[in-house]
Amino acid sequence: MVGNARSIEKKATYWGVPWEEAYGYAQAVLVGNDIYVSGQLSHDSSGNLVAPAALDAGGRPRDFSMMEAQMRVTYENLSAILARFGATLDNVVEETLYVLDVDAAFAAAGTVRKEAYGTERPQCASNLIGVSRLAMAPQLIEIACKAVLRPAAAA
Incomplete structure (x- = not known):
């Protein structure tokens, strides 16, 4: 802790994947009724990327056909x-x-998000942001979010 700030109670959770230790972060943190989730990606329980994009000679994705598959696993x-x-x-x-790739993500998101949330109009604010690179070369998408739990009933 830096300085003499009043601390807050936090509960963190991890996947146990190598990059958590290397970078030094939690996958999600619960503070009160709020859950802050770090960027999730399409990996399996061992930390292997699921549906990795094929890379060109420069190590960059050469096509974005795996966007939908990565998005499903990420959700x-x-x-x-x-x-x-x-x-x-x-x-x-x-x-x-x-x-x-914003176009590939936008095309996949219409179907995948509705299936993941189980509704035609998910009731959450959503941002779709194009970036030049993600943490792993074959990775096409990362999703971060904030969730809110219902307050505990008064005793």
Whole structure:
């Protein structure tokens, strides 16, 4: 802790993947009724990227055909992290999708987001932001969000 600031109670959760230790961060943090979820990606339980994009000679994705597959697994991972705090995608109030190709992501998101949230109009604020690079070369998408739990009933 820096300085003499009043501390807050935080509960963190991790996947146990190598990059958590290397970078030094939690996958999600619960503070009160708020859950802050770090950028999730399409990896399996061992930390292997699912549906990695094919790379060109320079190590950059050469096509974005795996966007939908990566997006599906990313939402599955997001749901699994939220479940650790007793939440679902219904608790999400804001999400940000960081993508390498906005057109490919926008095309996939219409179907994938509606399926993930189980509704034609997910009730969360959503941002779709094009970026030049993500943490892993074959990665096409990363999703971060904020979710809110229902306050505990008064005793």
